[in-house]
Amino acid sequence: xxxxxxxxxxxxxxxxxxxxxxxxxxxxSISGSxxxxxxxxxxxxxxxxxxxxxPGLEGFELINGILxxxxxxxxxxxxxxxxxxxxxxxxxxxxIPGDFVNRPLDQGEIEARLVIADRMISFKQQLLQKSGQxxxxxxxxxxxxxxxxxxxxxxxxxEVNRAQRGDIQIGLAMVEIVNLSxxxxxxxxxxxxxxxxxxxxxxxxxxxxxxxxxxxxxSKFLVLLPGIDEDFSKNIxxxxxxxxxxxxxxxxxxxxxxxxxxIGYVCLNQEKPEALYVLIEKANxxxxxxxxxxxxxxxxxxx
Numbered sequence: 001x002x003x004x005x006x007x008x009x010x011x012x013x014x015x016x017x018x019x020x021x022x023x024x025x026x027x028x029s030i031s032g033s034x035x036x037x038x039x040x041x042x043x044x045x046x047x048x049x050x051x052x053x054x055p056g057l058e059g060f061e062l063i064n065g066i067l068x069x070x071x072x073x074x075x076x077x078x079x080x081x082x083x084x085x086x087x088x089x090x091x092x093x094x095x096i097p098g099d100f101v102n103r104p105l106d107q108g109e110i111e112a113r114l115v116i117a118d119r120m121i122s123f124k125q126q127l128l129q130k131s132g133q134x135x136x137x138x139x140x141x142x143x144x145x146x147x148x149x150x151x152x153x154x155x156x157x158x159e160v161n162r163a164q165r166g167d168i169q170i171g172l173a174m175v176e177i178v179n180l181s182x183x184x185x186x187x188x189x190x191x192x193x194x195x196x197x198x199x200x201x202x203x204x205x206x207x208x209x210x211x212x213x214x215x216x217x218x219s220k221f222l223v224l225l226p227g228i229d230e231d232f233s234k235n236i237x238x239x240x241x242x243x244x245x246x247x248x249x250x251x252x253x254x255x256x257x258x259x260x261x262x263i264g265y266v267c268l269n270q271e272k273p274e275a276l277y278v279l280i281e282k283a284n285x286x287x288x289x290x291x292x293x294x295x296x297x298x299x300x301x302x303x
Contacts, residue, residue, distance in 0.1 A: 001118065002043060003047045004028045004029070004040065004045035005049045005050075006031075006036070006048065006051065007050070008031055019111060049078045052088070052100070060243060063077075064243050078098060078100065080101055081100050081102055081103065086100065138151075144196060146214050147215070152214020152224075156222065159226045160276045160279065168226060170279075171225040171265055171266075171267050172222070172223070172265060172279045173223045173225075173233075174283040176219055178262055179260040180192060191252075199244055207223065212225075237265050238297075244261045245261055262287060262290045263298045264299055264301065265283050
């Protein structure tokens with residue numbers, strides 16, 4: 001098993017060297033800020049131990065960098081944090097499995113986390129071996145591994161019905177890659193597909209584990225956030241848009257592509273409950289409006 005330590009503190013590297021050497025694991029270290037993601041792609045680590053506040057590649061930036069990378073599998077991440085960062089770490093971890101440990105580091109706690117990481121990786125490998133493809137083909141989009149259109153509609157319908165019965169708030173958004181057609185024409189299907197996968201992963205990474213993300217059609221995704229109010233919905237949808245557009249897609253020749261992603265969203269009004277198809281239509285109307293405005297990237301439907 002390969003461990004990669006990403007820290008700008010030499011004592012941290014020494015600390016993990018002693019622990020990991022005792023376990024006969026293969027360990028790699030990175031410090032500095034040059035070529036971190038390319039080094040990570042070469043190493044292909046199973047476990048990544050990283051400072052959450054690593055200079056130039058803090059939590060969310062690291063996660064989004066991993067999502068945009070050519071890693072064969074996501075590493076299990078253990079963030080090294082200060083107690084006041086815990087909430088941000090929890091929000092940061094999305095489809096990438098992981099945990100966090102507060103400083104000052106305790107050897108016993110670290111060893112326990114490494115055991116958990118080992119078990120999680122083994123469990124994941126067992127699931128992949130045992131699970132057939134029939135269920136995955138039925139509910140997941142093969143290109144992006146998020147829910148396909150039928151599955152995301154069924155999950156969203158169940159959440160809307162539950163929300164209306166239990167007086168629960170919901171935010172629903174349509175997310176579109178505006179310049180995907182240009183990318184396809186200019187760089188081909190492979191880069192276009194890479195872009196779609198990245199947007200799906202970034203959207204999934206920036207919501208909670210029980211939120212719903214699915215590919216709606218082509219360059220468009222549906223995101224549903226159950227149990228949150230209008231202000232929180234706005235914050236999350238803006239975070240998704242920012243996370244996607246601040247990370248560039250890397251071309252085979254090393255050049256980078258800027259993404260233009262817009263979001264239209266709607267919030268369920270409990271005083272006047274509406275069917276799912278109405279909510280989707282309103283989110284699409286907000287998206288159509290924002291596509292006409294250069295300065296607006298995220299917009300809530302407003303009649």
